[in-house]
Amino acid sequence: MHMGPQPHTRGRFCAAALATIFVTASCSAPSSSVHSLLVPAPSPALQHRARFHHAGASTPITHVVVIIQENRSVDNLFNGFPNADTTQYGYDSHGNLHVLQPVSLATECGGGHSHTSFVSEFNNGAMNGWDLNNIVCYHGQTLPDGMFAYVPGSETAAYWAAASNYALADEVFQGNEGPSFPAHQYLIAGQSGGHGADGTWAFAENGGGSSSSDDSVEQGPPVRHSCSNRKPIIAQIDFQSSYPGTEGNTTAPCKDYPTIFDLAMSHSPPLSWRYYANQAGTLWSAVDSIRHLWQRREGPTIPESTVLNDIASHQLPSIAYVTPSWRNSDHPHSSPVPAKAGPEWVARVVNAIGNDPYYWANTTILITWDDWGGWFDHAVYGSTMHPLSFPTDPYEYGFRVPLIVISPYVKAHLVDHTQRTFDSVITYIESTFALGSLGMQDSTTDDLSDMFDYSQQPLQFVPMPSK
Numbered sequence: 001m002h003m004g005p006q007p008h009t010r011g012r013f014c015a016a017a018l019a020t021i022f023v024t025a026s027c028s029a030p031s032s033s034v035h036s037l038l039v040p041a042p043s044p045a046l047q048h049r050a051r052f053h054h055a056g057a058s059t060p061i062t063h064v065v066v067i068i069q070e071n072r073s074v075d076n077l078f079n080g081f082p083n084a085d086t087t088q089y090g091y092d093s094h095g096n097l098h099v100l101q102p103v104s105l106a107t108e109c110g111g112g113h114s115h116t117s118f119v120s121e122f123n124n125g126a127m128n129g130w131d132l133n134n135i136v137c138y139h140g141q142t143l144p145d146g147m148f149a150y151v152p153g154s155e156t157a158a159y160w161a162a163a164s165n166y167a168l169a170d171e172v173f174q175g176n177e178g179p180s181f182p183a184h185q186y187l188i189a190g191q192s193g194g195h196g197a198d199g200t201w202a203f204a205e206n207g208g209g210s211s212s213s214d215d216s217v218e219q220g221p222p223v224r225h226s227c228s229n230r231k232p233i234i235a236q237i238d239f240q241s242s243y244p245g246t247e248g249n250t251t252a253p254c255k256d257y258p259t260i261f262d263l264a265m266s267h268s269p270p271l272s273w274r275y276y277a278n279q280a281g282t283l284w285s286a287v288d289s290i291r292h293l294w295q296r297r298e299g300p301t302i303p304e305s306t307v308l309n310d311i312a313s314h315q316l317p318s319i320a321y322v323t324p325s326w327r328n329s330d331h332p333h334s335s336p337v338p339a340k341a342g343p344e345w346v347a348r349v350v351n352a353i354g355n356d357p358y359y360w361a362n363t364t365i366l367i368t369w370d371d372w373g374g375w376f377d378h379a380v381y382g383s384t385m386h387p388l389s390f391p392t393d394p395y396e397y398g399f400r401v402p403l404i405v406i407s408p409y410v411k412a413h414l415v416d417h418t419q420r421t422f423d424s425v426i427t428y429i430e431s432t433f434a435l436g437s438l439g440m441q442d443s444t445t446d447d448l449s450d451m452f453d454y455s456q457q458p459l460q461f462v463p464m465p466s467k
Contacts, residue, residue: 059409060362060454061362062318063316063318063320063363064320064429065320065349065365066187066321066322066425067346067349067365068184068323068324068370069329069368070180070284070324070331070342070369070370071329071330071331071332071369071373071375072151072330072372072373072375073372073373073399073401073402074379074400074402075090075100075375075376075377075379076149076150076372076377077151077402078156078159078160078163079100079150080153081160081163081168081170081415084168084170084415085170085417089148090378091127091128092128092129092130092131093129093131098130098148099148100145100148100149100376101143101145101149101150102144102149102152103143103144103149103151103152104155104339105151105155105330105340105341106155106333106339107141108137108332108334108335108336109136109137109138109142110135110136110373110374111133111134111135111147111373112135112374113179113374114178114179114206115205115235115244115395117133117374118177118398120133122244122380127378127380130146130148130376131146131147133147135147138334138335147375148376149375149376155339155340158343158347158466159346159404161462161464162350162367162404162406163415166404166407166414166459167406167411167412168415169405169416169420169448170400170402170417171418171420172402172422172424173381173399173400173401173420173422174399174421174422175187175190175397175398175421175441176192176204176396176398177244177245177398178204178205178371178395179205179206180206180284181207181253182202182205183370183371184283184323185203185255186422186423187370187426188287189258189259189260189438190423190426190438190441191440192204194236194237194392195239195257195393201238201239201249202236202237202239202393203234203289204234204235204236204245204395205235205247206225206234206283207222207225207233207234222283223281223282224253225282225285226254226280226285226294227252227253227254227289227290227291227294228288228294229281230252233250233252234251234252234253235248236249236250238394244395245394253289254291254294255291256290256291256292259287260426260442261298261319263435263436263438264318264319264429264433266435267433267434267435271318272318273319274300274307274310274319274320275321276300276303276304276306276307276322276323277300277301277302277303277304278303278304278323278325279303284324285299286321287299287300307320307322308349308352311352311353311356312352312356314358314359318433319433322349324342328342328344330342332373343464346464347463347464348466349365350365350367350406351463354406354461354462354463355461355463360408360458360461361408364405364406364407364410364432365405365406366403366405366406367403367405368401368402368404368425369401369402371398372398379399379400381397381419397421401422403422407452407459408459408460409452409453409459410451410452410453410459411452411453411456414451416450416451418446420445421441423440423441423444423445424445424447426441426442427442427445427447427448428448431447431449
């Protein structure tokens with residue numbers, strides 16, 4: 001039974017074992033065209049990357065699908081999940097205790113999740129600035145207690161089922177301290193600039209030229225985030241400033257640094273990839289703001305629902321990133337949207353893959369959320385991630401976001417407490433296909449190896465509830 005918030009717990013969730021009968025299948029994905037890669041060279045990997053023992057040559061995985069949802073923290077979306085690290089209460093900046101209240105995924109209220117919002121909520125590590133956040137509501141709606149909220153169990157059943165049948169990583173921290181646009185850059189590149197290719201400044205906000213410009217509640221992502229827009233709308237973080245970084249120096253939404261897709265195209269033989277997005281030039285179409293990809297027209301596949309056709313026709317690439325439409329995201333909306341629209345969309349993609357023997361035996365699906373959305377979360381990165389593991393990046397790390405791992409070779413019913421960033425999705429791809437490293441945050445976080453057992457009998461696919 002799906003439970004509401006429970007007392008703070010952690011541990012390993014061992015439910016009844018899944019049946020383990022499956023007929024294996026194999027396939028080869030079509031290769032994408034490859035161009036001469038005129039991109040900045042990746043930085044050398046850090047020494048501790050040698051501890052990663054996931055041998056790409058030994059894995060049966062030939063497809064990795066990364067599904068990026070929107071704006072949820074672990075305490076908000078998985079509160080009370082058995083043995084996960086969650087809590088049912090938090091404190092405000094005055095020391096008052098607040099019990100988390102149920103707030104629907106259909107809410108038309110949202111909190112700020114700009115870099116400034118992070119700084120306020122983080123409050124120098126006290127983790128008690130949740131009452132200081134800006135909240136926007138539409139149509140007379142309100143929040144019962146601001147950002148102290150969790151999503152009711154009736155609306156998260158699809159996500160909980162996937163996490164229960166497969167695995168949940170509950171100590172995954174957002175790679176950056178800001179909203180969607182830079183977060184999506186970190187998810188494909190392990191950075192948003194600031195490491196030398198474009199000077200010492202990195203994308204920090206969504207646009208509009210101020211630190212208050214986040215996307216707490218909007219009609220949809222604005223179509224202005226691509227290299228075709230030369231206006232300086234994006235506030236940046238000064239990488240020469242101290243943690244948590246000083247903003248300034250607005251720039252156009254276009255930089256040039258290596259991405260996981262460049263590593264894929266440089267591989268021999270080249271690996272196919274696609275980035276599925278609802279619309280080009282938005283916050284969530286990350287490849288449109290990478291100069292060399294944009295110049296070569298290596299843009300997103302539009303619309304995002306094309307992924308379902310590619311699955312059905314067995315044209316799924318080796319590496320697929322899937323972002324939702326605005327309606328099907330878990331982002332608070334400014335107009336009525338069904339509460340389960342986001343979970344049902346994710347279930348459609350996952351079930352299409354899992355129910356097809358052509359893919360299930362050789363596919364890993366990683367579901368994560370791009371940022372915390374301003375919602376309460378109690379956890380702060382600990383000794384394994386502090387001091388900063390990438391000392392030249394004052395923009396690391398944000399609050400926790402969920403990561404669900406679905407694969408026939410994942411350790412079933414696992415809640416994994418390893419502290420990591422969401423850039424583990426990049427590191428997993430690098431390790432799976434033996435691509436090397438971008439040398440950014442992908443080199444400072446693990447590759448999820450301990451969550452897998454490639455010698456086990458492949459798990460039978462258990463569909464996500466879709467209604």
